[in-house]
Amino acid sequence: MRCFWVEKSESGEVSASLTEQPTSILDAAETTSPRIRVQVEYSSLNYKDALAATGNPGIVRNFPHIPGIDAVGRVMQSEDDSFQPGDAVIVTGNQLGVTHFGGWAEQIDVPSSWAVPLPDSLTPVQAMALGTAGFTAAQCVAALIDHGVAPESGRVVVTGATGGVASLAISLLVKLGYTVTAVTGKQSEHANLKQRGVDTVLSRNEFVDESRRPLLSAAYAGAVDSVGGKLLETLLRSTSYRGCIAACGLTGGNELHTTVFPFLLRGITLCGIDSAMCPMPERKKIWQRLAGEWKLDDLDSLTQIYPMDQLASLVETILAGKMVGRAVVQI
Structure with a gap:
């Protein structure tokens, strides 16, 4: 072979x-x-x-x-x-x-x-276009919904916006009616992201806050973070009361420097997403969603x-x- x-x-x-x-x-x-x-x-x-x-x-x-x-x-x-x-x-x-x-x-x-x-409604190519990336993105979106982050809750941030997981998370969130802010280091992709339904596109440098303030303005209801590092640190400090961040990547670093204030004063949830060992009942449910009501048009x-x-x-x-x-x- x-x-x-x-x-x-x-x-x-x-x-x-x-x-x-x-x-x-x-x-x-x-x-x-x-x-x-x-x-x-x-x-x-x-x-x-x-x-x-x-x-x-x-x-x-x-x-x-x-x-x-x-x-x-x-x-x-x-x-x-x-x-x-x-x-x-x-x-x-x-x-x-x-x-x-x-x-x-x-x-x-x-x-x-x-x-x-x-699933009958997915071709083999579509199944692999989704793959672990789409499965992970769907788990992230499901985590936001399970923690009460709805389209009317406010803006949702997606970091590393042109990557596989993030691209599919954006498509899912736009399909479900969320207002999405995308963060990317690729200036050349800003127009493409806007065409795909993203409301606001920010560069990585625009988004990251280098100050040591334990809390920033509560600007976002939730986030899908595929980067980690300083981006995740900024997200933790700028997520609104009872918001949720689904963390699924570490391309920006595996260290996290934060305080307990976002958790104690705003009650936010940092939800870790593990796709590799996801239990089979949940795995089947996610694939059914991706082949059904969450099937992506783009x-x-x-x-x-x-x-x-x-x-x-x-x-x-x-x-x-x-x-x-x-x-x-x-x-």
Whole structure:
């Protein structure tokens, strides 16, 4: 099978290339659960995949490795009566592409408990245009709703606005009637964001407050933060009473310097979003929403399809912060 193979030499040098590997490598997966073998049709590119492709030790602990935290395809073999050969399935999160060989390969072998039937209203390309990014974005929006942040509550901020998760979060929020403020470091994307229904676009420098004031003016009812660092610190100090921030990323840093005042005086919620280990009942519910009442009208316009041959250059692009929208990889 053809796959994106990441290796580490005895000297510690990491290398990656498209190569042919025997499908027998998939049989080494250790699991006591019933397994399914899937013929992968499409995967996607996420920041986490790019880290895995470069051997980042925070993501990859064992070599050789195949990245790809998302996959969609058809069941080839199944040890679980819930799935039959020919069934179309989505596999995202869990340990796919992390400790388990991932979707940047023509076949995957995974526990059947990781798979969700592909909804009839989604094509395989649309499923991967969503992927972990769309799933995460939907979890963020659901968190805001669950904590009482409604369209009439006030403005909602989305940081890192041109990234995969943020782009899809913006589409969901606009579809649901929210007034969105987008924060981005890409000046060239301001007009595009406005065309997509964003009310206000701010540059990163405009938004970040470098002062040490424990609280700022309460300007936002909620936020979807895919950046972390100073952006999240500013969000915490400028969120309104009983507001909610859904935090799902750390491209701006993994440290957080704050005080308890936003929590004690304004009663805000900082809601962490974990997509990898999301319980299956909630996972199915989110996918049903994305295929139903939350199905995005502009999903195709946010998506570019690339062949596997371009994976190496795509990894460089996303690590350089130059990726816009969603990259779907045709396997």
